[in-house]
Amino acid sequence: MDLKKHITLIHLSIDNKKYIGLQFRSDKVLERMVKALPEISWNASKEIYCLLNTKEHVTLIFNHFRGIAWINSTYFFKKSHAKNLDEVFDVSWFRNRNLPQGYKCCPSSYLDKLELKGYANNTVKTYVSCFEKFLNYFPDTAISHLNEFQVREYLKYMVRNKASNSYINQSINSIKFYFEIVLDLPNQFYDIERPRRQRKLLVVLSPREIKMMITATNNLKHKCILGLLYSAGLRRSELINLKISDIDSERMVVKVNDAKGNKDRYTLLAKTVLEDLRLYYKQYKPNNYLFEGQTKERYSASSIQNIINYSTQIAGIKKHVTAHTLRHSFATHLLENGTDLRYIQILLGHNSTKTTEIYTHVATTSFAAIKNPMDL
Template identity: 35%
Template sequence: MTELRQKMIREMDLKNLSPHTQRSYLAAVTGLSRHYQLPPDTITSEMIEDYLLYLKNDKDLAPSSCCSTLNGLRFFYSHILDQQLSVGFSLTKKPRKLPTVLSKGQVWKIISSPSNIKHRLILMTTYAAGLRAGEVRRLKPEDIDSKRMLIKVVDGKGHKDRYTMLSKMLLNELRHYYKACRPQTYLFPSTYKKHKGKPLSYETVRSIYEKARKQAGVKNGQGLHTLRHCFATHLLEAGYDIRKIQVLMGHSRLSTTIIYLHVSRETLSKVPSPLDLIETGKDSADGSDHTS
């Protein structure tokens, strides 16, 4: 490990950046250095611009990936080399796509697919409580409040704590799981010896979901985050208030939760077309012209 890399890791830890962000920023600097076969502190701003154009045009990376690389490089040059990176490079904002939502039957097939009880409970908990991957990974036994039927999410997105619902079915399954596995520090700990006492990695959780999805024969809905999308949409279709769903999801803005109105097919199907509201065979007195 080079001195610059050690210094960057230390600085990111001091800034309390998430492990995912740290990996992304390190990969950005490593990729730049490997591309030119030069130490990153010898690479000029113009060379960085050329590298970003190479990623965009030759590697055909998505705009979000190019922005992530640029953010990592800016952090390195600003906090490690104490240089302001003046790179004239901007990207158009990526169009926002509607999230993929599976049917309740498809979700149940995915949850039921794993034979491993821990894997099955990870998927069930993610869907039942609407959790993010990082949130389900870091759950601890004491976060399950069976008296109030709540799950405490500690240090969620934006470093905020919140409560979400605890399903009765999930509670029963968790009790069986706890008796069988006796988890200590984390509810779903890693089984590797070198990671003993630590939560499962994001890659492991993602792999558990993808394997279960393929076993269930569900072709769409890639990514564990799909279960979180399903949680919100299925609650909305069941008639629950969108502001309550916002709190359960941990969204700081209602506009983030409102997107599920656009993907709720059941909610949309209940809205009648204005054509069907017209009472045919009757004259409309309001706003009509009558000639004699």
């Protein structure tokens, strides 16, 4: 096989019919072979060879070019990155909204797919909000007539209005979800350019500030929550999903189930946090989840942030602190204390050390050996 010869398969929608598009660099051999495919046609408007999208045609393409060219199907076969969560799918907020006259709502098929794919409730709200803003930017255009031109026009509008890169990316994801998942046209807009991710330094607290936060509260449950978020490097969603059985005092680890990417992992359990947890368990007697509300339901994400806001205010910390700030601080402090980056990667549940490397930009250990010119 000539590795220089390759054909990329993409999904196309032409006259409301699904087609397979074949993209390749100018090559006489490939062009002759493509033309030899039965029922192949050239679409002048999209400037691409295409076949009706059927299982038979997909098999035919792979067999036809076997040993001659590599078939790149990265953009053709859809993948799901949704996360299976232990929570009830709730769209009551969607049905109970008071909307202005003429407002274009997200179609029910969109919500159905989000539920089937197991998306978290917070993600559902974000996707629906972003997608509806896109729909209502074109009030006189039916959803069935929206295409790549409108998508690009809307993205230009967001850029002109200085929308953040993260919000633009969320909007692209919500729009792509409709075309690729709801309409079953995977990677229909794979060539839509995304804004470059902004490289901003993480907010990190010092060990002293962490202790000030934890000691600032007299509430034992709140103290345990803050202590676990920091000492185990947990995400907020991971903390509220912890069960009593996930605290392993024999091995001094915390088991995190169904974390981001549907992965389980173990992380550290601090001795001081374990002591507080034992007192907390005797006093609060949780039934199922480690942290429960007044009616024994799982603790809410907003309650976690309220605890953080209160403790930072009492401790006199002026930085904007979230649960993820405590996780960032955990990783940064480990790195500053000489812990190998690969171990930090495992404790945080990152797929790659590239993700964990962001902490090298905020760790100050390497600065200690540098003599400030002001002090020379």
